[in-house]
Amino acid sequence: MPSIIKNNYFTKEQELTARFAKALGHPVRIAILELLNSQACCYHGDMADVLPIAKSTLSQHLKELKDAGLIQGEITPPNIKYCINRENFKLAKSLLNKVLE
Known part of the structure; x- marks a missing residue:
C-alpha cells in the first residue's frame, strides 16, 4: 500500500475550510x-x-x-481598528455552506 503524504491528501479548499472553521471554534x-x-x-x-x-x-x-483572514486590522497608534474582511468572509460562508449542505 503506498504511503499518503498528508500535505497532498487534502485539497486547498478543504484546508481553507478547516482554517475558517477553526477560527470560528470559540463563542x-x-x-x-x-x-x-x-x-x-x-x-x-x-x-x-x-x-x-x-x-x-x-x-x-x-x-x-x-490570522484566518476573517478580519483585518488597521493600526493607528494608539488605536487598532478592526473590520470584517468582506472577501474572505464571503468565501468562508460559501465553503462552510458547502460542507453543511
Whole structure:
C-alpha cells in the first residue's frame, strides 16, 4: 500500500475550510464577528467595553480571526481598528455552506 503524504491528501479548499472553521471554534470569536458584521468597523477598546472578557484575551481572539483572514486590522497608534474582511468572509460562508449542505 503506498504511503499518503498528508500535505497532498487534502485539497486547498478543504484546508481553507478547516482554517475558517477553526477560527470560528470559540463563542467569543463568533460574538466578535457578529459585532463587526453589524457595523463598518470597530476599535479594540470599544470591543473590550462590549464583550465580557479581558483586553488581553480579546487580543488573542482577534489575532486568531485575523490570522484566518476573517478580519483585518488597521493600526493607528494608539488605536487598532478592526473590520470584517468582506472577501474572505464571503468565501468562508460559501465553503462552510458547502460542507453543511
